[in-house]
Every structure is written in C-alpha cells, then in structure tokens.
Amino acid sequence: MKAVKNTTYLRRNWQLYALLMLPVIYFLIFKYGPMYGVQIAFKEFNFFEGIAGSEWVGLDIFREVFQNNDFFKALRNTLLLNLLDLIISFPAPLILAIMLYELRIIWFKKFAQTILYVPHFISWVIIGGIVLQVFGTESGFINNLLTGMGLDAIPFLSNKHYWLITYLLVGVWQSAGWGTILYLAALTGINKELFEAAEVDGAGRFKKIFHISLPGIKTTIATLLIINLGNMISIGFDRPFIVGNVAVRDYSEVLSTFVYRVGIESGQISLATAVGLFQALVGLIFLLGANYASKKLADESIL
Amino acid sequence: MTTRGSKKWASPAIAVLMASTMLLSACSSKEDTASGNAGSGSPEPATLKVEVFDRGNTPSGYTISDSYLTRLVQERFGKPNNIDVEFVPVPRSEEIQKLNVLMASKSEVPDIVFTYDSGTFNRYAEQGGLTDLTELIDEYAPNLKKFLGEDTLAYGQYNGKQFALPGRRLVLGKYAGYVRQDWLDKLGLPAPTNTEELYTTLKAFKEQDPGNTGGKVIPFGVSLAAAQYEPLIWSFIKPLTDEQRYTLTQQLGSSDYPALLPGFEDALKFMNKLYNEGLMSKDFGLDKDKKQLWQSLQNGLVGFYTEDAGEPYFTWNDFYENLQTNVPGASITPVDTFTNAAGEHAKPAYAPNAMYVMIPKSSSNAVAALKYLDWMASDTNLFDIQFGVENENYTLENGVPVVKPDATSEITDRLYNFGDIAVIVNGKFAGDDAKNEAAYIAQTPEKFQADMKKSVEISNVDTIQPVRFGHPIEAEAKYGTALADKFQEIIVKMTMIKPEQFESTYDSMIKDYMASGGQAILDERTAAYKEMTSK
Numbered sequence: 001m002k003a004v005k006n007t008t009y010l011r012r013n014w015q016l017y018a019l020l021m022l023p024v025i026y027f028l029i030f031k032y033g034p035m036y037g038v039q040i041a042f043k044e045f046n047f048f049e050g051i052a053g054s055e056w057v058g059l060d061i062f063r064e065v066f067q068n069n070d071f072f073k074a075l076r077n078t079l080l081l082n083l084l085d086l087i088i089s090f091p092a093p094l095i096l097a098i099m100l101y102e103l104r105i106i107w108f109k110k111f112a113q114t115i116l117y118v119p120h121f122i123s124w125v126i127i128g129g130i131v132l133q134v135f136g137t138e139s140g141f142i143n144n145l146l147t148g149m150g151l152d153a154i155p156f157l158s159n160k161h162y163w164l165i166t167y168l169l170v171g172v173w174q175s176a177g178w179g180t181i182l183y184l185a186a187l188t189g190i191n192k193e194l195f196e197a198a199e200v201d202g203a204g205r206f207k208k209i210f211h212i213s214l215p216g217i218k219t220t221i222a223t224l225l226i227i228n229l230g231n232m233i234s235i236g237f238d239r240p241f242i243v244g245n246v247a248v249r250d251y252s253e254v255l256s257t258f259v260y261r262v263g264i265e266s267g268q269i270s271l272a273t274a275v276g277l278f279q280a281l282v283g284l285i286f287l288l289g290a291n292y293a294s295k296k297l298a299d300e301s302i303l
Numbered sequence: 304m305t306t307r308g309s310k311k312w313a314s315p316a317i318a319v320l321m322a323s324t325m326l327l328s329a330c331s332s333k334e335d336t337a338s339g340n341a342g343s344g345s346p347e348p349a350t351l352k353v354e355v356f357d358r359g360n361t362p363s364g365y366t367i368s369d370s371y372l373t374r375l376v377q378e379r380f381g382k383p384n385n386i387d388v389e390f391v392p393v394p395r396s397e398e399i400q401k402l403n404v405l406m407a408s409k410s411e412v413p414d415i416v417f418t419y420d421s422g423t424f425n426r427y428a429e430q431g432g433l434t435d436l437t438e439l440i441d442e443y444a445p446n447l448k449k450f451l452g453e454d455t456l457a458y459g460q461y462n463g464k465q466f467a468l469p470g471r472r473l474v475l476g477k478y479a480g481y482v483r484q485d486w487l488d489k490l491g492l493p494a495p496t497n498t499e500e501l502y503t504t505l506k507a508f509k510e511q512d513p514g515n516t517g518g519k520v521i522p523f524g525v526s527l528a529a530a531q532y533e534p535l536i537w538s539f540i541k542p543l544t545d546e547q548r549y550t551l552t553q554q555l556g557s558s559d560y561p562a563l564l565p566g567f568e569d570a571l572k573f574m575n576k577l578y579n580e581g582l583m584s585k586d587f588g589l590d591k592d593k594k595q596l597w598q599s600l601q602n603g604l605v606g607f608y609t610e611d612a613g614e615p616y617f618t619w620n621d622f623y624e625n626l627q628t629n630v631p632g633a634s635i636t637p638v639d640t641f642t643n644a645a646g647e648h649a650k651p652a653y654a655p656n657a658m659y660v661m662i663p664k665s666s667s668n669a670v671a672a673l674k675y676l677d678w679m680a681s682d683t684n685l686f687d688i689q690f691g692v693e694n695e696n697y698t699l700e701n702g703v704p705v706v707k708p709d710a711t712s713e714i715t716d717r718l719y720n721f722g723d724i725a726v727i728v729n730g731k732f733a734g735d736d737a738k739n740e741a742a743y744i745a746q747t748p749e750k751f752q753a754d755m756k757k758s759v760e761i762s763n764v765d766t767i768q769p770v771r772f773g774h775p776i777e778a779e780a781k782y783g784t785a786l787a788d789k790f791q792e793i794i795v796k797m798t799m800i801k802p803e804q805f806e807s808t809y810d811s812m813i814k815d816y817m818a819s820g821g822q823a824i825l826d827e828r829t830a831a832y833k834e835m836t837s838k
Contacts, residue, residue, distance in 0.1 A: 046430045047403060047406055047407045047426070047427070047430055047432060048406065048407070048409075048427075048430050048431060048432040048664070048665075049430075050407065068819075069815065069818060069819065070785065070819060132589065132595075136586050136589070136595075137585045137586050138521075138584065138585040138586045138595070138599075139586070139595060139598070139599075147518075153585070157586070157589055158585075158586065158588055158589065158799060245588055245589045245591075246527060246588050246589075246591075246788075246791050246792050246795045247588035247589070247792075247795045247796065247799060249788075249792050261784065261785060261788060262784070262785050265784045266422065266780075266781070266782075266783060266784035266785065267403070267422065267423065267426055268781070
C-alpha cells in the first residue's frame with residue numbers, strides 16, 4: 001500500500017529530485033571526489049608515481065606529526081585564537097545588530113550598515129598594509145602620535161601579547177559588520193506586535209531587548225554558535241598569515257600556516273594531508289559535541 | 304521517525320560509494336595511459352617543449368611564446384635541426400607549484416624545465432623523475448659542458464649522476480655596505496672601515512642626527528632579507544677548521560646558515576646591542592620584503608645599510624634618484640665595514656651555479672633538448688640572445704658590449720625576457736670574466752659607474768664560499784624550509800629581547816632549533832664528513 005503511494009509521489013514530483021541532482025553531483029565531484037587523496041596521509045607521496053603508485057607507510061606520517069613540537073604549538077594557537085575570537089568577535093555582530101535594529105532613522109541606518117560592511121570586502125593583503133600603517137612601531141600612525149606626545153611607542157605588532165589584541169581587534173573590524181546580516185534578518189522576523197504590547201506594558205528599551213529581541217533570535221544565535229564551535233579547529237589562512245609576523249610566531253603560527261610552511265613550501269605533501277585529516281576529524285568531534293550540547297541545553301540543534 | 308530518517312539517508316550513501324569507486328577506477332585508468340604514452344618515444348622530428356617564466360611583462364606586439372627571441376631560436380636552431388621549439392609559459396610567482404603539477408602529469412611536462420630551488424631539484428632526483436645526463440652530455444652537448452665547467456656542473460649531480468645542468472653564475476660577489484656620505488661629511492667623520500668604527504659612526508648618526516630627521520633617524524637600516532643581516536652575522540663567525548665548516552654549517556634551501564657556527568651568538572649579541580640602543584630599524588622583524596627599509600631609505604632616514612652589491616645604482620628601482628629628489632644633496636658611498644676576528648672583511652658569496660636546468664624522465668626528446676642547450680652555448684648564440692643586435696641594441700667599446708641608452712623601446716623590447724630564455728647562465732656573458740664584469744658595471748648609468756665598480760670590488764673581498772657535499776643531505780631537504788623560518792625567528796627575537804634575558808632565551812631557542820631538525824642535519828653532515836675524509 002505504502003509502496004504504491006511512493007511511486008505515484010515520485011512520478012508526480014520527479015522534477016524536484018532531478019533538480020536536486022545538480023548540487024548532489026557538485027558535492028560528489030568536488031567534495032567527495034578529492035577524498036580519494038586522503039590516502040596520501042598514509043603514504044610516502046612520490047610525485048612521479050602518483051597517488052596510487054606511492055608506497056604505504058601506515059601511521060608513520062602521523063607519528064612524525066605528533067612528534068613535532070611546532071605542530072602542537074600551532075594546534076594550541078589555533079584553539080587559543082579561535083577561543084578568543086569566540087569570546088570577543090562572536091558577540092560583536094550581535095551587539096551591533098541590536099544597536100542597528102533600534103535605530104529609527106532609515107537613511108542613517110542604511111548608511112551605517114554600508115560603512116560597516118565595507119571592511120568585509122577588502123582583501124586581507126590590503127588590510128595587512130593598513131595594519132602596518134596604523135600599528136607599526138616606527139611608521140605606524142598611532143605610535144607616531146604617541147612618540148609625538150613624548151610617550152613610548154607600543155609594540156602592537158612585535159610583542160606577542162599586544163599582537164593578540166591587535167589580531168582580535170582587526171578581526172572584529174573586518175567581520176563584525178558583515179556578521180550582522182543574519183541577526184538583522186532574524187530580528188525583522190520578530191512580530192512587531194510583541195514590541196508594541198511591551199511598550200503598552202511600560203517596558204523600557206533594555207527590557208525589550210532582553211525579553212523580546214534576544215529570545216526572538218535565540219535559534220539564530222545557537223546555530224551560529226554551533227557553526228563557530230565546529231570550526232574551532234580550523235582557522236582561516238589569510239588573517240594569521242598576513243597579520244602575523246616572525247616576531248610573534250609564538251602566537252601567530254596556526255595549523256593553516258603550519259601546513260603551508262612545512263607541508264606545501266617544503267613539498268611534504270603527506271605531512272600536510274595528515275594534518276588536514278587530523279583537523280577534519282577533530283572538527284567533526286567539535287561539531288557533533290556542540291550540536292549535542294545545544295540540543296540538551298537549549299533544545300536547538302541544526303543536525 | 305528514526306526509521307524514516309535512516310531510509311532517507313541510505314540512498315545518498317550508496318550513491319557516494321558508487322561515485323567514489325567510479326572516481327577511483329577513472330583515476331587509475333588515466334594513470335595507466337599516461338605512463339604508457341611516456342614509454343614510447345617517437346623517432347620522427349618532434350616538438351621540443353621548453354619552459355619559460357611568464358613575468359607578465361611581455362611588450363605589446365609579442366606574446367610570451369612568440370617574440371623576437373623565440374623566433375631567433377626557431378630560425379637558428381629549430382629550422383636547421385627540423386625541430387619545432389615550443390615555449391611553455393609558467394607564471395614566475397607560482398613557478399614551483401606549477402612545475403610540480405606539470406611533472407606529476409608526465410604527458411604535459413616540457414622537455415626542458417628549470418628552477419632555482421635546490422630542494423625541488425633534489426626531490427625530483429631522489430624520486431626518480433629526471434633523465435640521467437651523465438653520458439648524454441658528453442655525446443650531445445660538448446660545448447655546453449665546456450661552457451658550464453666542472454665546478455658548476457658538480458652542483459647538478461645527485462649521488463654521482465648528472466641529473467641537472469646548473470646554469471653558470473657570472474657575478475659571484477653578494478654584498479656591499481652603503482653609508483650616507485653627506486652625513487659623514489657634515490660630522491667630519493671618515494668612512495667606517497671596521498665594525499668598531501661603524502659602531503661609533505652609527506652612534507654619531509643617532510646622537511647628532513646630521514640629516515635633521517627630527518629624531519626619526521635610523522642609523523642602521525635592517526630588514527628581514529638576507530642582504531641586510533648576513534654581512535653582519537657572518538663577520539662574527541670565528542675562524543673555522545675544515546671539519547667545522549663541513550659539519551656545523553647548515554644548508555637550508557639554497558644558502559648556508561650559520562646557526563651552529565662558533566660566533567653566531569656574538570653576532571646576535573651585537574645586533575641586540577644595536578637594537579636596544581636604538582641604532583637599528585625597530586620594525587625589521589615585520590619587513591620581509593624590504594618595503595619599509597626602502598621607504599625609509601628613499602626618505603633619507605637611513606644612515607647605513609648593507610645590500611646586494613650595486614643594487615642602489617640600477618635604474619630599475621630608481622632608489623638613488625628618489626633619494627636625491629627627496630633629500631637634495633644626499634649621496635651614498637659603498638663601504639666595506641664588518642670585520643672578523645682576523646681583521647678580514649668576511650662575507651658570503653654565491654656558489655658558481657644558477658638555475659637547475661632539468662630534463663624530465665618522461666621526456667622522449669632528451670637528445671633534442673640537450674642539442675638545444677648545446678646550441679645556446681655555441682658560437683655567438685648566447686651573446687645574441689643576451690645583447691641583441693650590434694649598433695641597434697648595443698655598441699662595442701673595447702670589446703665590451705654597452706647597452707645603447709637611446710635605443711627605441713621597439714628595439715629594447717626584443718630582449719625583454721632574455722634572462723628567461725638564456726637559462727644556461729645567470730648574468731650577461733660577454734666573453735670572459737673581465738668583460739663580464741665590465742658589461743655588468745656598464746648596465747648602470749654613467750654617473751654611478753665608479754661607485755658601482757667599487758661595490759662589485761667590495762663584494763668580492765674575503766668571500767666565504769658555500770660548503771657542499773657530493774650528495775644532498777636528506778635532513779636538509781626535509782627540515783630546510785621550517786628551519787630557515789626558525790632561523791629568522793631566532794634573529795628577530797634575540798635582537799629585540801631585553802639584554803638581561805639574552806642568555807637564557809638564546810639557549811632555549813637553539814635547543815628548539817636543534818630539536819626541529821638541526822640535530823638531524825648535524826648528525827647527517829658529521830657522518831657525511833667522516834665518509835668523505837676516510838676515502
């Protein structure tokens with residue numbers, strides 16, 4: 001009985017499934033296909049023999065990775081920078097979005113939004129140049145002001161503790177505006193009558209924010225938090241690579257830059273693949289863990 | 304609920320499995336055909352594919368694979384030998400990545416490829432991707448062999464076999480120092496001739512600010528590029544025995560590094576002193592590509608710096624011109640400043656090799672490729688590629704070709720990428736060493752030529768030659784890049800640290816360096832030295 005129902009359903013809606021095939025094929029070719037190369041992590045990769053012809057070496061590559069001090073330093077820094085980002089950079093777009101939502105003058109709101117979005121579209125290479133012009137010890141604008149006033153220059157970029165702050169602030173500056181989009185969309189979805197009712201009941205601005213706005217976008221916050229937690233182990237390449245420098249490598253060397261320097265630059269493809277696979281596995285654990293926790297705590301989950 | 308969920312997922316999972324098996328079989332079958340093709344060489348006159356760097360500077364009217372020089376090659380070499388020479392462009396900035404892809408593809412790879420990176424060459428040789436030229440070169444390229452010479456050819460050997468033909472490097476001197484002459488004159492100081500005098504000079508620059516920079520003076524301009532720190536560091540290295548030279552030197556990438564040599568710590572201490580007394584560029588650790596240094600130089604803030612010999616005088620960067628525009632009356636003089644314990648002006652020099660020119664094993668045109676390179680080394684071919692046409696591109700003065708300064712761009716465009724076509728040599732080859740040097744100096748504007756000559760002379764004084772074993776050190780290939788980064792980290796940190804923390808930090812940094820591969824290299828080199836001396 002049920003089988004018959006399914007066939008008629010399929011006959012009627014097959015176009016929908018056919019359309020879905022396109023993205024499925026995309027994922028198969030570009031996301032699953034390359035997984036064939038994962039085996040490089042278990043092989044001593046030889047350019048001329050190709051992937052299939054290279055020799056299996058078991059877990060030797062992983063042993064080498066886990067014996068490498070720099071790997072653990074990079075792992076620690078990845079988690080450290082991401083955790084700090086989660087504390088500093090994650091709430092920033094939320095606060096910004098609520099502030100924007102409270103604005104009533106439309107043209108100013110639009111103007112402010114545009115200004116806030118712009119940094120997102122600037123290449124990190126250019127941001128790197130700006131950072132140097134602003135924070136440099138010798139040529140930086142801030143330090144020129146400080147030394148002009150007879151104060152000592154602050155090594156924003158060459159002292160590792162100051163560098164952490166610079167790194168975080170630059171991140172907020174670059175991404176906070178863009179991050180507001182999702183929150184603003186969610187905020188617009190809240191029923192206006194709730195605000196009006198609250199006003200009638202005599203609720204002030206902060207009461208409204210805490211009891212209507214924030215609960216109203218709880219799902220969005222949870223979703224973004226889960227995504228962020230899932231990405232704890234992976235870190236973009238551009239930002240630490242460009243904002244970082246030799247003097248602060250104690251903090252600025254992360255897994256992505258480690259893979260680039262040790263794996264790609266010195267042609268140790270196997271090692272780079274092994275680190276990538278390790279990252280993917282840990283990332284999966286983080287993602288599932290965060291999803292589980294969110295399900296238990298807030299009854300919100302995305303999987 | 305759950306059963307429905309699992310059903311929903313079952314079919315995509317099967318699809319994934321099927322697709323990946325399909326991909327697997329597709330990949331393996333592709334490799335089979337590729338290796339099959341590579342084996343069967345065709346005896347017919349074929350296309351000879353030659354790599355060429357694409358720097359994106361091809362003048363209009365030409366393309367990278369069809370220009371005056373490619374036509375010259377086709378006319379003089381291709382036609383008589385019934386070979387079609389095809390140039391395969393590879394972007395200069397991603398040369399190694401692209402080369403890796405080409406080498407792995409086998410069927411696409413040019414018959415002649417090249418790279419400056421010794422690590423890449425060693426890896427290809429080790430993994431069996433290159434044609435063994437040991438015997439072929441005697442048979443097909445006698446002129447080339449003579450042109451390159453034994454010393455240079457030795458750099459292309461891997462375990463006794465000739466796997467690459469290293470280009471010949473003509474200018475071997477590396478560095479010279481430059482000081483602001485107008486500042487010295489103003490303070491009535493002589494040009495510094497040793498490290499101690501330099502220190503006094505730097506102090507004077509800092510305290511008396513002869514350039515009226517308003518406290519922005521940078522007495523000693525430094526960046527994170529080798530030209531700025533190598534002359535200083537190597538002058539502190541103590542006299543070495545042969546054994547020390549071979550075992551304690553670490554070759555990371557293409558250069559020798561002094562991290563384990565006696566005296567390295569003293570060099571860092573001196574840099575630390577300069578830095579903490581405010582005599583050195585403050586942000587040198589951020590300045591990987593000399594950009595900031597160049598800016599400060601052109602703005603007339605820098606009193607002294609070391610650089611590739613002659614660099615300020617070449618017109619392509621207009622550095623000197625800019626300085627004189629920004630600061631009227633500014634002038635710089637080449638000086639030889641850093642002295643070692645024995646009073647010598649010790650500084651590193653280049654090895655006599657340049658690019659590694661290689662013929663991939665998968666090439667079926669090895670003989671034609673060698674003939675092409677041999678053709679380049681014969682008669683006036685190389686000269687014509689590098690200098691162009693007499694009385695149009697250059698004039699001969701005492702047998703030395705001098706570039707015509709008033710040649711039209713149409714004429715100079717002919718040779719826009721001569722360096723990338725003439726891969727068997729680095730520098731312009733005018734006939735013999737004396738003429739080469741004269742031609743090298745003649746490239747700079749006439750008003751700078753006296754200083755240019757002095758720079759070249761300085762760069763050749765008391766040079767330290769690179770140390771090489773007959774075979775590559777495997778640990779260097781493996782850890783080289785990572786350790787070279789560590790080395791820079793050591794320099795930057797030890798320079799910027801507070802003097803009272805110097806000793807303890809130095810010890811821990813060297814320990815970290817050793818643990819990250821330094822020890823492995825040391826062990827391998829010690830073993831290699833034993834083997835070498837016991838023979």
